[in-house]
Amino acid sequence: MAKQPNNKVLLDIHRRMVRIRVFEEEAGKLMEAGKIPGALHLYVGQEAVAAGVMVHLTNDDQITSTHRGHGHLIAKGGEFHRMFAELFGRSTGYCKGKGGSMHICNMELGMLGANGIVGGGPPIAIGAAFSQKFKKTKNVAVAFFGDGASNEGSFHEAANMAALYKLPAILVCENNGYGEFTPQANHQAIVDVADRAAGYGMPGVVVDGMDAIAVYEAAGEAIERARKGAGPTLLECKTYRFYDHVGIRGMGLTYRTDDEVKQWMQRDPITLFEARLAEQGVLSEKKAAAVHAEVQQQVKDGIKFAEDSPFPDAASLLDDVYATGS
Amino acid sequence: MGQAQVKADAGARKLPYVSAITEGVREVLLEQDNAFVAGEDVGQAGSVYGYYRGLYKEFGGDRVIDTPISEKGIIGLGVGAAATGLRPIVDIMFMDFLGECMDEVANQMAKMRFMFGGSATLPITVLTMSGAGANLAAQHSQSLEAWIAHLPGLKVMMPATPYDVKGCIIAAARDDNPVFVVMNKMSLGLTGEVPEGAYEVPIGVANVVRPGKDYTIVTLGRMLHEALKAAETLKGIGIDAEVIDARSVQPFDTKTVVESVKKTHRALVVHEAVRFGGFGAEIAAQIQEHAFDYLDAPVGRVGAPFSPVPFSPALEKLYVPNAERIVAEARRLIGA
Numbered sequence: 124m125a126k127q128p129n130n131k132v133l134l135d136i137h138r139r140m141v142r143i144r145v146f147e148e149e150a151g152k153l154m155e156a157g158k159i160p161g162a163l164h165l166y167v168g169q170e171a172v173a174a175g176v177m178v179h180l181t182n183d184d185q186i187t188s189t190h191r192g193h194g195h196l197i198a199k200g201g202e203f204h205r206m207f208a209e210l211f212g213r214s215t216g217y218c219k220g221k222g223g224s225m226h227i228c229n230m231e232l233g234m235l236g237a238n239g240i241v242g243g244g245p246p247i248a249i250g251a252a253f254s255q256k257f258k259k260t261k262n263v264a265v266a267f268f269g270d271g272a273s274n275e276g277s278f279h280e281a282a283n284m285a286a287l288y289k290l291p292a293i294l295v296c297e298n299n300g301y302g303e304f305t306p307q308a309n310h311q312a313i314v315d316v317a318d319r320a321a322g323y324g325m326p327g328v329v330v331d332g333m334d335a336i337a338v339y340e341a342a343g344e345a346i347e348r349a350r351k352g353a354g355p356t357l358l359e360c361k362t363y364r365f366y367d368h369v370g371i372r373g374m375g376l377t378y379r380t381d382d383e384v385k386q387w388m389q390r391d392p393i394t395l396f397e398a399r400l401a402e403q404g405v406l407s408e409k410k411a412a413a414v415h416a417e418v419q420q421q422v423k424d425g426i427k428f429a430e431d432s433p434f435p436d437a438a439s440l441l442d443d444v445y446a447t448g449s
Numbered sequence: 450m451g452q453a454q455v456k457a458d459a460g461a462r463k464l465p466y467v468s469a470i471t472e473g474v475r476e477v478l479l480e481q482d483n484a485f486v487a488g489e490d491v492g493q494a495g496s497v498y499g500y501y502r503g504l505y506k507e508f509g510g511d512r513v514i515d516t517p518i519s520e521k522g523i524i525g526l527g528v529g530a531a532a533t534g535l536r537p538i539v540d541i542m543f544m545d546f547l548g549e550c551m552d553e554v555a556n557q558m559a560k561m562r563f564m565f566g567g568s569a570t571l572p573i574t575v576l577t578m579s580g581a582g583a584n585l586a587a588q589h590s591q592s593l594e595a596w597i598a599h600l601p602g603l604k605v606m607m608p609a610t611p612y613d614v615k616g617c618i619i620a621a622a623r624d625d626n627p628v629f630v631v632m633n634k635m636s637l638g639l640t641g642e643v644p645e646g647a648y649e650v651p652i653g654v655a656n657v658v659r660p661g662k663d664y665t666i667v668t669l670g671r672m673l674h675e676a677l678k679a680a681e682t683l684k685g686i687g688i689d690a691e692v693i694d695a696r697s698v699q700p701f702d703t704k705t706v707v708e709s710v711k712k713t714h715r716a717l718v719v720h721e722a723v724r725f726g727g728f729g730a731e732i733a734a735q736i737q738e739h740a741f742d743y744l745d746a747p748v749g750r751v752g753a754p755f756s757p758v759p760f761s762p763a764l765e766k767l768y769v770p771n772a773e774r775i776v777a778e779a780r781r782l783i784g785a
Contacts, residue, residue, distance in 0.1 A: 185529075185533060187529075216566070217565075217566065217568075218564060218565050218566035218568070219566035219567070220566070221563055221564055221565070221566045222564040222565060222566060226564035226565065228564075228565045228568065228569070229568070230532070230565070230568045230569055235529070235532055235533075235569075236561070236564070236565060236569075238557075239556070240552055240556050240557070242552075243552065243553075243556065243557055245525070246521055246522050246524070246525020246526065246528070246529065246553055246557075247525050247528050247529040247532070247557060248529060249522065249525060249526055249529060250525055250526040250527060250528055250529015250530040250531070250532070250533070250537075251529040251530070251532065251533045252529070253526055253529065253530050253535075254529065254530045254533035254534060254535050255533075257483075257485065257511070257530070257535060258534070258535075264529070276521060277521045277522075277525065277552065277553070280517070280519035280520075280521045280522035280525070281521075281522055281525060283517055283519065283522070284516065284517060284519060284522045284526065287517065442567060443562055443563050443565075443566060443567035444562070444563050444601050444602055445562070445602065445604075445626050446562060446567075446570050446571075446572075446625035446626050
């Protein structure tokens with residue numbers, strides 16, 4: 124039976140989701156205003172997945188992420204100051220300004236990086252899971268990836284090896300219905316990516332990725348299974364990105380209808396969750412608003428820190444190409 | 450070091466290249482509790498060329514791990530394991546198979562430390578087999594060191610002798626960076642002195658194997674042996690060639706090569722890979738940048754023609770550079 128979240132966990136999930144939402148809204152605006160350089164892939168709409176999974180993990184558990192990775196780092200405990208600093212390309216960022224949005228990471232938190240390559244994460248997550256098995260710990264590794272990545276050979280090889288070696292791994296597919304601009308029906312002949320689990324010899328589970336509690340329960344079972352040494356699970360979360368592939372306004376391509384977007388937005392994972400918590404008497408509307416306000420202030424502080432931070436020194440250009448002193 | 454590596458003292462222990470590989474890997478597994486080997490048929494079968502033979506039995510299946518035929522998975526396993534505290538040795542059976550895992554090599558392994566602002570350390574050793582001459586045709590015979598030497602973040606070694614292959618593997622495994630040890634399948638039976646115990650061949654240091662005063666011949670990998678034969682022929686016509694085995698392609702020991710050219714005033718670069726756009730072009734460029742005023746002749750290059758490796762023994766023989774072609778090119782360049 125799935126473990127029900129207690130009130131403390133519910134509030135924790137809520138805060139993680141709000142932190143992602145507010146961070147991403149502000150980051151998106153800053154990019155489109157030209158203040159953050161490069162391209163940001165925003166996680167807005169998918170918050171229930173990152174929060175519902177990550178609330179089970181400790182810093183000793185590892186994750187790999189995607190090009191849409193801010194949400195995973197925030198849910199894993201990433202600090203706004205250092206995240207914004209990285210997005211602004213400053214030396215105080217998590218990657219000292221060398222990685223930016225698509226490579227943001229924090230090894231101490233067990234976040235082995237966003238990844239600019241679709242399907243880049245799963246083989247690395249399998250390596251992290253192998254480490255845990257080799258060291259005989261109870262830690263796990265989680266690979267987040269999209270429906271698009273499930274067509275990459277790297278995903279297939281990683282899934283096969285995870286099952287073969289019974290690694291403590293969880294493969295979390297965030298099926299947001301699109302591989303970049305191509306709808307799922309045009310990139311694979313199946314509806315549920317989780318169907319592929321049978322081909323690897325692991326359980327495949329489908330959950331509503333807009334429902335944080337459903338994600339929490341399913342992820343809890345998969346993680347428990349992995350910690351017990353029973354092997355990996357492919358957990359597919361049906362979700363949706365509210366904004367475009369890149370940014371908020373995006374490129375204005377007409378690959379999905381306003382109506383479709385509106386319908387998914389009516390199932391906003393944070394709105395749904397807050398309604399449920401209010402109904403259960405766990406979090407009043409007023410208290411929820413207070414959380415948003417508090418996070419808004421943290422985001423503001425983070426942006427200020429980033430803007431006040433120096434750009435990397437010219438002398439650092441060639442730093443960290445290699446480890447030295449070994 | 451130096452000549453001692455190829456000209457063994459009488460009575461010194463001699464081993465074939467293939468056994469030197471085994472010894473190198475074994476020393477690493479004995480020395481580092483967090484080291485493991487993973488690759489296709491490396492475990493129970495001991496690899497297609499037998500160079501892991503005995504290690505599965507000695508260290509067990511938890512440390513000598515058979516993988517599916519999944520190069521992306523193998524390199525990915527290495528990257529993830531290294532980033533979380535282990536010291537993987539991963540095997541890509543034939544260098545040609547790099548095409549199967551080039552994203553994991555080029556975009557993940559090579560760049561992770563830099564992209565992460567130095568917060569990740571990836572002590573990975575990749576062992577792989579290169580080289581033509583075994584009639585294995587176009588997909589099992591290539592020398593693709595230029596692909597990986599072009600990627601900042603990777604180190605690349607090409608050991609030519611039994612001594613060097615053991616020392617390169619140990620040096621690679623002790624290094625905190627991803628290091629490729631590109632071995633040569635035609636050298637597996639080559640015998641030479643191999644000391645017992647652990648020792649390192651330093652990464653980034655070329656080896657002046659045959660000192661000479663008239664001509665600098667720089668070689669990559671197995672071409673060392675062809676160049677040494679060529680040097681004997683050249684000696685017969687009064688040209689005293691200095692043969693330098695690069696050993697390390699990335700980083701490349703420009704200093705040793707340039708010092709030699711300043712003395713000999715002539716240089717020829719020899720590798721098995723396709724000549725056009727090969728790593729020899731970089732070596733030639735380094736020489737002209739740093740020793741232009743010392744050169745008495747154009748810097749020459751000997752390599753394979755711009756073609757895939759042919760299967761037929763009759764054609765493959767024409768394809769792979771050898772001592773005769775080295776001699777001919779050396780003579781052509783100086784009109785001797």
